[in-house]
Amino acid sequence: KQEVTQIPAALSVPEGENLVLNCSFTDSAIYNLQWFRQDPGKGLTSLLLIQSSQREQTSGRLNASLDKSSGRSTLYIAASQPGDSATYLCAVSRRTDYKLSFGAGTTVTVRA
Amino acid sequence: DGGITQSPKYLFRKEGQNVTLSCEQNLNHDAMYWYRQDPGQGLRLIYYSQIVNDFQKGDIAEGYSVSREKKESFPLTVTSAQKNPTAFYLCASSIAGTKYNEQFFGPGTRLTVL
Numbered sequence: 001k002q003e004v005t006q007i008p009a010a011l012s013v014p015e016g017e018n019l020v021l022n023c024s025f026t027d028s029a030i031y032n033l034q035w036f037r038q039d040p041g042k043g044l045t046s047l048l049l050i051q052s053s054q055r056e057q058t059s060g061r062l063n064a065s066l067d068k069s070s071g072r073s074t075l076y077i078a079a080s081q082p083g084d085s086a087t088y089l090c091a092v093s094r095r096t097d098y099k100l101s102f103g104a105g106t107t108v109t110v111r112a
Numbered sequence: 113d114g115g116i117t118q119s120p121k122y123l124f125r126k127e128g129q130n131v132t133l134s135c136e137q138n139l140n141h142d143a144m145y146w147y148r149q150d151p152g153q154g155l156r157l158i159y160y161s162q163i164v165n166d167f168q169k170g171d172i173a174e175g176y177s178v179s180r181e182k183k184e185s186f187p188l189t190v191t192s193a194q195k196n197p198t199a200f201y202l203c204a205s206s207i208a209g210t211k212y213n214e215q216f217f218g219p220g221t222r223l224t225v226l
Contacts, residue, residue, distance in 0.1 A: 004154065031213065043118075043202055044155075044217040089154065091215075098206075098213045099170070102154030 002027045004092060006103035014111050019077035021106050023090035028068045031093040035064055035075050038087045038105070047088075048075070080110045115139070116218035118203050123223045125190070125197065133188045133221045135203035142208035144186035145215065148172060149200040158201075161186055162208045190223065198225045 003026040013019060023033070032051045036044040048064045050057045050073070056065045061078040077084055087107045091100040116137045125131045137144065143162050147155040157170030161180040175194025180186055186205075190197045200222050204215040 009152075034214065036217075041200075041220075041222070043116075043219040044204075046214060046216060049214045091155075093213050099157060099160065100155075100213075100215060102156075104152060104154045 002030075002092060002094060002101040004090060004101050004103040006088075006090060006106050008106060009104065010107045010109075012109040012111060013080055015080060015082060017080055017110075019075075019080050019084065019108060019110075021075040021077075021088050021090075021108070023073040023075070023103055025071045025073075025092050025101070027094075028071050029095040030068065031095050031098065033064075033066055033073050034091045034093070034100070035062075035073075036089045036091065038089060040087075044089065080108075082110045082112045084108060085110050116203060116205055116216060118201075118218040118221050120221060121219070123221055125223060125225050127225065128192045130189055130191050131223065133190070133201055133203075133223070135186045135188065135218060136184055137186075137203075137205045137216075137218075138184060139205055139216065140183075141205035141216075142183070143206045143213075144180070145204040145206075146170075146176075146178065146186070146188045147202045147204065149202060149220075155202060158188065197223055199223060 035047045048057045050066045063076045087105040089105040091102045119134045145160040146158040159178045161167035177189045203218040206215045
């Protein structure tokens with residue numbers, strides 16, 4: 001069974017600092033990995049999707065890397081802003097049936 | 113304006129009642145999913161459907177039922193058999209059967225048992 005872990009569970013940084021969020025998974029046989037953002041009481045917003053054949057994906061201030069062999073992905077957010085405060089979840093797509101397995105998320109607070 | 117809608121936003125249920133959560137999408141996606149989210153936990157899959165008139169149980173299907181009569185709609189019924197239904201419920205959709213499988217989510221329904 002695929003286990004997805006996100007450490008730390010919570011993170012607080014001053015505005016302007018770069019954010020580094022970690023995601024690890026136990027089974028490297030994945031199709032892709034997806035990073036989501038969730039604001040309190042809201043649904044999930046897809047940020048980045050990395051295919052298993054890719055090493056990284058970038059969108060604006062966001063960059064996500066994938067190391068399938070070690071079962072790790074890292075989401076980098078450059079020059080953080082208070083508006084980046086949210087919970088960030090990663091999910092991996094199982095190779096057998098495309099279903100997603102989710103981590104519990106990292107809750108980020110960016111202090112002004 | 114394409115997207116996924118869920119209703120109601122908040123729902124209250126008495127003990128012994130069945131309630132139905134609505135999920136509608138206009139993205140022309142074949143696949144739809146229902147997840148449950150509890151505090152401090154990742155999302156857990158309840159049911160999913162890859163095509164109209166077909167659906168499969170996810171990891172925590174007990175006490176729930178679904179139907180898929182139309183491509184756009186995938187309602188979830190929380191039955192009285194679900195012992196701990198208080199949670200945040202999220203619906204998602206994607207293009208079916210591809211390795212891309214990027215899932216898009218609705219705004220969620222918060223269900224509380226009184």
